[in-house]
Amino acid sequence: MIRKARAVWRGAGRDGNGDLTTDSGVLSSTPYSFRTRFENEPGTNPEELIAAAHAGCFTMALAFQLQNAGFTADELATEAAVTVEQEAGGFTIKKSALTLRAKVPGVDRAKFEELARTAEKTCPVSKVLNAEITMDFELA
Structure with a gap:
């Protein structure tokens, strides 16, 4: 599986601007800049x-963990x-600080x-981040 996105930049770093596009179309020439x-x-x-x-x-990884343990989140x-x-x-x-609010009967x-x-x-994004990851949760 390969997922793709493209970035186009025009101009200098601080004063230039660019756009981001994903193959799925979720991002389509979405602007980004220094500002x-x-x-x-x-x-963005x-x-x-x-x-x-x-x-x-x-x-999503948690949803699968719950499913494998016999639970379904509301x-x-x-x-x-x-x-x-x-x-x-x-x-x-x-750092990436995860804050989770969950309803799981x-x-x-x-x-x-x-x-x-x-x-x-175990989620793939956690594995690729070279940063401290924390998680705080509230279970209703």
Whole structure:
């Protein structure tokens, strides 16, 4: 399985701009720039996309962990907060903090935490991130 995305950039780093497109069409010439990345101008940025990928990957991995253990979630809602810090050599993604709110009938807290920790460690996006990963959860 291969998934593809393309980036096109025009101009200098700080004053230029670009767009991102995915084969699925979810992103189609979606604009990004220095301002959308570092100054909170509307638009997307690579770190936001990594956060979305991590939240989606982890949540689906947990759904499969739950299914394999005989549980079905009513809802799994995950936020991933990616922390970017400036270092001498540029910027580095230092952390991805997962915050999960879950409604899973019939599962106790200990079993749920075991399954969530497994999903946190085994989802492909977690495996590729060279960053600290934390997970906080609330089980309703």
